[in-house]
Amino acid sequence: MNAPTQATEVQLASRPQGAPTLENFTVANTAIPSPGEGQLLVRNSVISVDPYMRGRMSDRKSYATPYELGRAMQGGAVGEVVESTVDGFKPGDHVLHFEGWRTHAVIDAKTAVKVDGAVSPLSNYLGVLGMTGLTAYAGLFRVAGFKAGDTVFVSGAAGAVGSIVGQLAKLNGAKRVIGSAGSAEKVKWLVEELGFDAAFNYKDGPVAEQLREAAPEGIDVYFDNVGGEHLEAAIDSMNLNGRIAVCGMISQYNATEPTPAPRNLATIIAKRFTMTGFLVGDHYDLQAKFVAEVAPLVASGELKHSETFVDGIENAPQAFIDMLEGANTGKMLVRV
Numbered sequence: 001m002n003a004p005t006q007a008t009e010v011q012l013a014s015r016p017q018g019a020p021t022l023e024n025f026t027v028a029n030t031a032i033p034s035p036g037e038g039q040l041l042v043r044n045s046v047i048s049v050d051p052y053m054r055g056r057m058s059d060r061k062s063y064a065t066p067y068e069l070g071r072a073m074q075g076g077a078v079g080e081v082v083e084s085t086v087d088g089f090k091p092g093d094h095v096l097h098f099e100g101w102r103t104h105a106v107i108d109a110k111t112a113v114k115v116d117g118a119v120s121p122l123s124n125y126l127g128v129l130g131m132t133g134l135t136a137y138a139g140l141f142r143v144a145g146f147k148a149g150d151t152v153f154v155s156g157a158a159g160a161v162g163s164i165v166g167q168l169a170k171l172n173g174a175k176r177v178i179g180s181a182g183s184a185e186k187v188k189w190l191v192e193e194l195g196f197d198a199a200f201n202y203k204d205g206p207v208a209e210q211l212r213e214a215a216p217e218g219i220d221v222y223f224d225n226v227g228g229e230h231l232e233a234a235i236d237s238m239n240l241n242g243r244i245a246v247c248g249m250i251s252q253y254n255a256t257e258p259t260p261a262p263r264n265l266a267t268i269i270a271k272r273f274t275m276t277g278f279l280v281g282d283h284y285d286l287q288a289k290f291v292a293e294v295a296p297l298v299a300s301g302e303l304k305h306s307e308t309f310v311d312g313i314e315n316a317p318q319a320f321i322d323m324l325e326g327a328n329t330g331k332m333l334v335r336v
Contacts, residue, residue: 007032009072009102010316016057019254019324024057025317030072035083035106040095042107044079044336047100047313048126049320050160054253063279075100076131078115078122079336089114096125103313103336120298127160127331128298128305129291131280135247136164136223137290138283143276144221144245148173151215153234155179155202156225158186160305160331161247163194165223167303168294170195178214180207180230182326189329194304208233218242226251232262235273242273253324306330 006029013026035041052064053075059066067073077100081093086109089095095112099105115125127133139161140146152169156162157179166177179190179199190199198214211219211233220242222234227249234244252259268275297303308328310319316334323332 005032006030007102007104008313010313011072012057012067012069014069015059016054016254020054020057020317020321022317022321026070027314027317032104033106035085037085038109039085040081040089040107040109040112041083042077042079042095042097042099042105042112043082044077044100044103044105044313045094046078046123046126047316047334047336048076048131049316049323049332049334050075050131051248051250051253051324053320054324072099073101074098076126077101077105078125079105084109094122096130101313101316120295123307123309123331123333124298124305126333127307128164128303129295132160132331133164133294134283134287134290135280136161136168137294138280138286139223139245139247139278140165140168140221142283142286143278144223144243146172146174146221146243149175150220151176151178151217151239152221152223153178153180153211153215153219153237154223154225155230155234156248156250157181157190157196157199158329159225159326160328162223162225163190163305163330164303166190166196167194169221170197171297171302176215176217178211178219180210180226186329189306202230206233208236211237221245223247224249228252228259232264235262235264235267235271238267238271238273240271240273242271244273244275246275246277250324308332309335311335 011026016024056067097107097112154162154166158181176197179196180202187199190196200210207229218239219237222244224246225248228251306329
């Protein structure tokens with residue numbers, strides 16, 4: 001099979017002001033260089049679009065380097081090796097890497113992880129068995145210090161991370177698990193399919209009121225994917241010595257003006273709760289333990305997960321925009 005000479009990639013055309021639009025992206029055709037020493041040419045099969053990418057579209061200083069204008073964006077991807085200059089990788093192997101947002105990528109072999117589609121669908125390595133799942137696992141058990149008997153509240157609970165957090169808590173002895181989501185269909189899915197004890201649509205009324213009704217005895221752990229009103233509500237319902245793991249604050253990612261801090265933050269003194277932000281990259285030492293514990297749960301069907309697929313690399317920008325607006329259930333993915 002002749003190696004392809006041209007790739008299609010999604011480039012950042014301009015930095016968004018507020019919510020991203022399609023005008024912020026360019027879909028371009030580019031030549032594919034031959035892999036050099038220590039490199040692989042990979043044909044991508046599935047790419048991931050994730051909330052954190054919105055931060056990299058801005059030029060503010062952060063934990064990750066901003067995307068460059070006029071250059072292809074980056075993100076998680078799984079693909080098939082087309083050419084290899086490295087022992088241990090051969091054409092036909094599937095690898096997980098970080099050069100998504102394009103049909104083909106030349107990558108350093110040391111940054112690639114070989115994955116087996118016969119063990120689990122390739123998309124799972126971007127979701128439930130990949131960075132998404134590890135984020136949920138590390139955030140719940142290490143950062144939030146979850147223990148059996150805790151009452152847990154998860155915001156954005158129908159998303160890729162939140163849906164796994166709630167199920168892991170239930171499977172490990174939570175007293176009660178509550179989730180918030182943005183539609184009646186998602187609320188139904190959380191309760192009837194994933195086993196949450198309660199869930200509510202945050203669009204139906206004040207979050208604080210709905211959370212108090214769902215957790216009349218308060219909460220011990222809050223896994224924050226949303227921030228804003230949700231964080232304030234969680235603080236209001238937090239029990240003594242509770243723990244908050246801040247994974248994301250998607251409600252603020254498109255804000256053009258500074259957003260107010262939770263108005264009740266001073267109660268941290270009396271309630272003695274902890275609030276800790278975290279990045280999954282700080283917890284890769286848990287990867288083997290995570291896979292050993294979670295992969296059997298996925299294989300047995302005890303831990304359920306959902307994927308929302310969009311087809312075509314040219315549709316990746318719209319998939320990203322839709323994900324930020326909550327159009328997905330579970331993990332948002334693009335089939336290249």
